[in-house]
Each structure stands twice: as C-alpha cells, then as structure tokens.
Amino acid sequence: MIFIMLGAPGTGKGTVASILSEKMNIPQVSTGDIFRKHIKEKTELGILADKYISKGQLVPDEVTVNLVKSRLEEPDAQNGVILDGFPRTVKQAEELEKVLKEKQTKLDMVINLVTPEDEIIERIENRRICPDCKAVYNVKLSPPIHEGICDKCGHELIKRKDDNIETIKSRLQTYFEQTSPLIDFYNKKGNLRTEEVSKKINRFGKDIAEDIVKEFLK
Ligand code: AMP
Numbered sequence: 001m002i003f004i005m006l007g008a009p010g011t012g013k014g015t016v017a018s019i020l021s022e023k024m025n026i027p028q029v030s031t032g033d034i035f036r037k038h039i040k041e042k043t044e045l046g047i048l049a050d051k052y053i054s055k056g057q058l059v060p061d062e063v064t065v066n067l068v069k070s071r072l073e074e075p076d077a078q079n080g081v082i083l084d085g086f087p088r089t090v091k092q093a094e095e096l097e098k099v100l101k102e103k104q105t106k107l108d109m110v111i112n113l114v115t116p117e118d119e120i121i122e123r124i125e126n127r128r129i130c131p132d133c134k135a136v137y138n139v140k141l142s143p144p145i146h147e148g149i150c151d152k153c154g155h156e157l158i159k160r161k162d163d164n165i166e167t168i169k170s171r172l173q174t175y176f177e178q179t180s181p182l183i184d185f186y187n188k189k190g191n192l193r194t195e196e197v198s199k200k201i202n203r204f205g206k207d208i209a210e211d212i213v214k215e216f217l218k
Pocket residue numbers: 009031032033035052053054056057058059060064084085086087088089092171
C-alpha cells in the first residue's frame with residue numbers, strides 16, 4: 001500500500017499520516033523528520049539539508065530521491081508506506097514512479113490537503129512538536145494535557161526552527177511554485193483525493209484520516 005500526503009506546510013499532512021500509519025500498520029516516511037534527525041546528529045546530509053530548510057527552500061531532488069529510495073528498501077517498508085512530504089516536485093514524482101514500477105507496487109491514493117492561507121500561518125505559529133516521538137500539537141486547537149510536555153512520551157515539546165513567520169512565507173512560496181503542480185500531475189492519473197482542513201468547517205486531519213481508514217478497512 002502506498003499513500004502520498006500532499007499539501008502546503010501546516011495543512012496537517014503529518015497528523016493524517018501518523019493515524020493512517022498506526023491503523024494500517026505501515027510506516028510513516030516523513031522526509032522532513034529524516035532531515036531533522038540528520039540535522040540534530042550533524043551528519044553530512046544534515047549540514048547540507050539545513051542550508052535549504054532554514055531558508056524555506058527544498059533540499060535538492062537528487063539528495064531527497066536517494067534518501068527515499070534507500071528508505072523504501074528497508075524491511076519495514078516492504079508492505080507499503082505513507083509518504084509524508086514526498087514527492088514535493090514533479091521530478092521527485094517521476095522518480096518515485098520509476099521506483100514503484102520496478103517494485104511492481106501501485107500507488108493507492110494521493111491525499112491532497114487544502115487549508116486557507118491565513119489558517120495555515122496560524123496553525124504553523126501554534127504548532128509544537130515532540131522531537132522524540134514526533135507527535136504534533138497545536139497550542140490552541142489540540143494542546144497537550146500538560147503544557148509543553150508530550151502526552152505520548154513525556155518529552156519536552158519544541159517549536160520547529162523553520163516555524164517562524166519569515167520562513168513560513170518562503171515555504172509557502174516554494175510550495176506554490178514547486179509542489180502545487182503535483183495536484184495536476186496526480187489528478188491526471190486519477191488517484192487524487194482532495195480534502196479541506198479548516199476550522200471554518202470544523203474538519204481536521206483526524207477526521208480525514210478516520211474517514212479514509214473506514215473506507216480502506218471495511
Ligand atoms: P516538512 O517537515 O515536511 O515540513 O519538511 C521540512 C523541510 O524539509 C521542507 O521545508 C524542505 O526544506 C525539506 N523537505 C522535506 N521534504 C522534502 C522533499 N520531498 N524535497 C525537498 N525538500 C524537502
């Protein structure tokens with residue numbers, strides 16, 4: 001099973017991916033999380049990725065594609081994955097197609113999350129993450145039980161370095177220029193599912209994930 005999470009930063013891709021991963025028993029592969037781990041460990045890849053991530057730009061395609069290719073070779077990925085934040089360019093999507101073809105695996109669904117821009121900025125500003133178990137919180141909409149502490153593992157929550165207003169703006173611009181063409185790319189292939197995430201309609205990542213799980217596991 002292969003699922004792709006598409007959408008601008010802050011739309012809730014990680015939330016949907018982590019619920020799908022748990023319920024469908026396949027790993028969530030978040031390229032952002034993998035890069036952040038490398039940055040923390042100051043690996044060569046981490047030092048390179050940080051130069052782009054801190055400016056709200058994309059890490060070069062070749063580096064990112066190779067990273068995902070080797071992740072897909074790992075034993076736990078053999079029954080499928082939820083790709084969270086990959087692909088982010090048409091080139092990455094084309095490379096992924098080649099890999100899936102080689103593996104004779106089909107793409108089940110591309111979940112495209114759409115959120116009004118003012119809400120995106122608010123959601124990112126209020127986002128806190130657990131650097132340990134990767135749980136995601138929103139200090140207004142879904143706060144942890146104890147302020148600043150992860151409900152799941154008790155680790156102290158942090159605000160991502162790139163979750164600041166300046167970087168958010170360039171991340172959004174990067175999304176519109178380089179990632180949004182993927183909506184058309186996957187729409188043409190017929191497996192795109194677009195979902196609105198917005199407080200205006202009281203629909204969040206959790207609701208979307210639950211609907212998809214119900215449909216897939218019925
Ligand atoms: P995310 O956690 O998905 O918001 O990703 C954080 C940052 O990592 C992005 O703003 C990019 O700089 C980088 N990144 C994550 N996934 C990719 C990708 N597929 N291609 C290039 N850069 C990526």
